């Protein structure tokens with residue numbers, strides 16, 4: 001395990017980043033002192049030539065690994081025919097068909113370019129359909145960058161439910177009263193809130209697996225029951241879990257079908273394409289020509305259904321549809337997840353490795369983690385130190401999760417466990 005060294009070339013380009021980018025970043029940087037040069041399979045390299053096992057995967061999209069030869073070949077052919085047309089193209093239509101065949105709630109599909117847009121448009125469609133305004137989301141739940149999504153995503157103080165707290169300056173005060181906040185995994189409190197606000201609620205939106213917190217048995221099922229009872233659309237944000245937990249996403253994996261869902265990341269093999277999918281009776285609100293809907297919900301986008309991204313998505317889904325792909329992904333992910341817990345236990349460091357095999361992380365606490373507030377009691381300094389020790393040892397991960405790909409190998413696992421051991425000794 002060689003320690004990372006930074007070349008003059010990398011230092012120079014970092015100086016430029018500091019000069020021209022606010023905060024020296026694109027707003028999505030794991031650390032401000034690495035410039036990634038290339039990736040292949042489960043590995044990435046920085047400009048200085050240091051190699052990392054990649055557990056960030058571009059923050060999720062690269063589930064099939066970087067620079068997959070089948071993706072390169074498919075999109076190279078398409079690029080030579082043109083990159084974007086702002087109209088129908090065969091690949092986007094075929095991708096929509098594939099999604100409908102694969103995802104339990106998907107009867108129709110509307111493409112967008114980012115996960116933030118997909119969740120935002122799902123909420124708009126639900127408002128148009130119900131002719132109501134408010135949404136209920138869960139504290140700590142992440143749904144992207146819209147004003148509605150940035151409510152109590154990472155509040156610094158605990159305030160009483162269902163009061164929402166904005167996560168960023170620049171959000172109009174008026175949005176705050178349109179969003180109700182509930183505690184994830186607490187079905188009783190959530191049910192009471194839904195009952196109280198049934199006449200105002202246009203939608204309940206949730207990550208079925210919130211960040212790295214799995215739903216406790218009965219929670220998603222209970223949400224489904226209560227939202228059905230009051231005819232409030234239930235939206236699953238599957239931007240992380242889609243095509244990762246199973247081909248049909250978390251809704252297949254946990255066996256609960258929402259009315260609408262947002263997909264992104266792994267769905268497009270590393271290209272900017274996302275989707276709102278769901279029941280025809282709601283999805284038809286995106287159709288301004290439909291006889292059943294007088295005023296269609298506007299959802300235009302220059303790159304909606306872009307042919308290169310759509311073909312990359314089709315190719316990625318093809319690769320993921322092969323035999324034993326998910327069995328292997330879960331076996332590799334579980335091995336790393338369980339080994340990390342064992343090693344921390346042996347070192348007598350209080351820690352909880354939580355999540356599912358394809359997405360997990362460690363929290364430095366011996367307490368159970370089941371919602372945002374319980375997650376905040378963990379030792380964040382220890383976590384930051386562990387992440388940075390891992391980075392020095394060739395492990396590149398997001399600050400809040402490990403993403404595992406189908407390209408990670410047994411050799412990657414062995415090297416990762418060595419890095420864990422070395423980092424744990426210094427904790």
Ligand SMILES: Cc1ncc(COP(=O)(O)O)c(C=O)c1O
Pocket residue numbers: 059113114115116117119142143144145207237238239240264265
């Ligand atoms: C659950 C979830 N929803 C929505 C988003 C937003 O997606 P994007 O970054 O493509 O806008 C993310 C991004 O990480 C996410 O994790």
